[in-house]
């Protein structure tokens with residue numbers, strides 16, 4: 211469905227510093243992919259590249275065979291690629307039902323906004339007329355953001371650290387929400403996350419470090435490696451307790 215072919219991304223002025231290097235990935239229909247790895251590894255940059263916020267300095271992106279490398283965010287959104295923000299924006303003066311109706315405006319007959327709220331664990335009666343402002347808690351806002359992504363009936367939805375700012379209890383519910391979405395909707399889901407509970411939902415886990423894919427495998431194989439490995443994931447082979455007198459390189 212979405213294919214990333216040999217993509218690199220340079221972000222400073224002369225594009226000399228590569229943040230992503232020779233990335234090759236294929237995302238298939240109706241699967242959940244979790245991208246994980248150390249801070250600064252390139253996860254959010256990869257998400258922005260899929261969205262069209264960044265254009266690659268080399269390589270191509272194909273959606274169902276169509277070259278979308280140079281398409282804008284809006285053009286990609288029209289083709290069914292969407293993104294859920296780490297900190298969802300609040301919209302003063304807009305009610306939850308209006309936000310969801312706007313999101314569903316391309317396929318209003320097929321979307322029941324009450325069902326959508328139910329799917330993300332919110333009671334329609336309590337939330338339809340709430341303002342999308344700071345009166346909503348972080349967890350409620352995240353759920354409403356996920357509901358807007360679902361309302362758009364996307365081919366591919368990217369969620370950047372959906373767990374950020376969510377308390378443990380709400381987090382368990384959020385993980386269940388993703389599970390239910392996966393059962394009910396055809397959307398391919400790409401989640402950027404550091405959380406084991408989210409990684410457990412994945413069909414495949416992609417480990418990104420130093421701008422490269424250091425591993426990509428089905429969930430159980432890679433999860434076992436991550437959880438049993440006390441060496442760091444940065445790709446420099448630094449292991450706990452080894453050579454304690456070593457100076458940091460560079």
Ligand SMILES: Nc1ncnc2c1ncn2[C@@H]1O[C@H](COP(=O)(O)OP(=O)(O)OP(=O)(O)O)[C@@H](O)[C@H]1O
Pocket residue numbers: 221222229247248249250251252253254255256
């Ligand atoms: N606009 C930018 N200009 C210059 N450097 C950038 C820019 N955006 C990101 N970077 C750098 O690129 C690298 C990858 O950043 P990115 O945000 O993609 O990492 P990440 O894996 O999402 O990290 P985290 O887990 O901390 O969210 C980092 O070293 C970051 O400082």
